[in-house]
Amino acid sequence: MEFVKRSTYRQRVLTSLDDKVLMPTEIAKRSDIKTNYVSKVLSELKNKGLVELLNPEAKKGRIYRLTDFGKTIVDKLE
Template identity: 50%
Template sequence: MDEKEIFEILGYVKISPYRTNTLKSIGNELKMPSEIANTLDIKTSQVSAALSDLKKKELVTCVNEEVRKGRLYKCTNLGKEIIKRL
C-alpha cells in the first residue's frame, strides 16, 4: 500500500471521532464492543457502527465472527499502522 492510500484511510478514520477512538481503544488488544463502549463512555451501537466501518477498510477484524455475543475484535497490521499516524 502506498502513501496516498494510507493518507486516504487516515483521513477516513480521523473524520469520525468514533472511528478514531474505537481504533485507538483496541490497539494491540482483543476487545468486545461493550468493553470499548465502556472505556470511551459511548453507546455500544456507536461502537458497532464504527467497527463496521473499520472492518470495511480492513483496519480491524473479528476473530470469532461465528458467535452472536462476545465477539472479539483486533487491529490488523494496517490498523496498527494507522494508529501510529493518528
C-alpha cells in the same frame, strides 16, 4: 487515514483497540461511546480492513483486534 480522521468515534474505537483484543462493550467503556455506535463503527472499520473480527460465528461475545494496517493508522494518530 482521512476516513479515520473524519470521525472522532472511529479514532476513539481504533485507539481503544491498540494492542488489545476486546468485545464491543469493552470498547464502549474505554472510548466512552454507546455500544450501538461502537458496533456501527466496528463494521465500518472492518470493511476498510482496519479491524478484524476473531470469532465471526459468534452472535454474542464477538471479539475484535486491530489489523496491521489498523496498527499503522493508530501509530500515525498518536
